[in-house]
Amino acid sequence: MDNYTFIDLDGVILNSEEIMLERKYNFGLCNHKDKNEFYNYFEFTNNHPEEWDYIIREAKSINYSVEIIKELENLKKKIAILTKIHTLYEMKVKVEDLRQNRKIQCPIFFVPPGIKKYEIIIPNNQLLIDDSEKNINGWISHGGRGIIFDSTIPINTNKKVKSLDFLLKE
Numbered sequence: 001m002d003n004y005t006f007i008d009l010d011g012v013i014l015n016s017e018e019i020m021l022e023r024k025y026n027f028g029l030c031n032h033k034d035k036n037e038f039y040n041y042f043e044f045t046n047n048h049p050e051e052w053d054y055i056i057r058e059a060k061s062i063n064y065s066v067e068i069i070k071e072l073e074n075l076k077k078k079i080a081i082l083t084k085i086h087t088l089y090e091m092k093v094k095v096e097d098l099r100q101n102r103k104i105q106c107p108i109f110f111v112p113p114g115i116k117k118y119e120i121i122i123p124n125n126q127l128l129i130d131d132s133e134k135n136i137n138g139w140i141s142h143g144g145r146g147i148i149f150d151s152t153i154p155i156n157t158n159k160k161v162k163s164l165d166f167l168l169k170e
């Protein structure tokens, strides 16, 4: 891969994380700072894979990210999705949803538990847009360029953007 822009999925393209946390909460797993709760919840989703169908199907495009990505594809921009997964079923649902439901065509790279994004893609001065500051810091410290996505900020800065539309102007 050479000079691509990598875009995170959960929390940048779709609000899937919000929906996942809502579901987790409804199961009585209310402390989102407790790692064990996430372990228990993902164990539960292994036995009830339809949980991921619900989360991904119900997720909404954040600040027109899905629409902007399709426009970037029309403009032949070199973009790819770089997303963390917790289970193989989650990976399957994400591919089906992005291809069949959202009609996104760009490459999708999956990052399994225990692996960092910069290990799947060698950053090599390429750009990552991610809502996790931790992911961005890891990416930059391994030679990449990074921008934090935060849909709630009033205006874009050099380090943070609220929408992917700045990529249309590049």
Ligand SMILES: [Mg+2]
Binding pocket: 008, 009, 010, 011, 012, 130, 131, 132
């Ligand atoms: Mg994210």
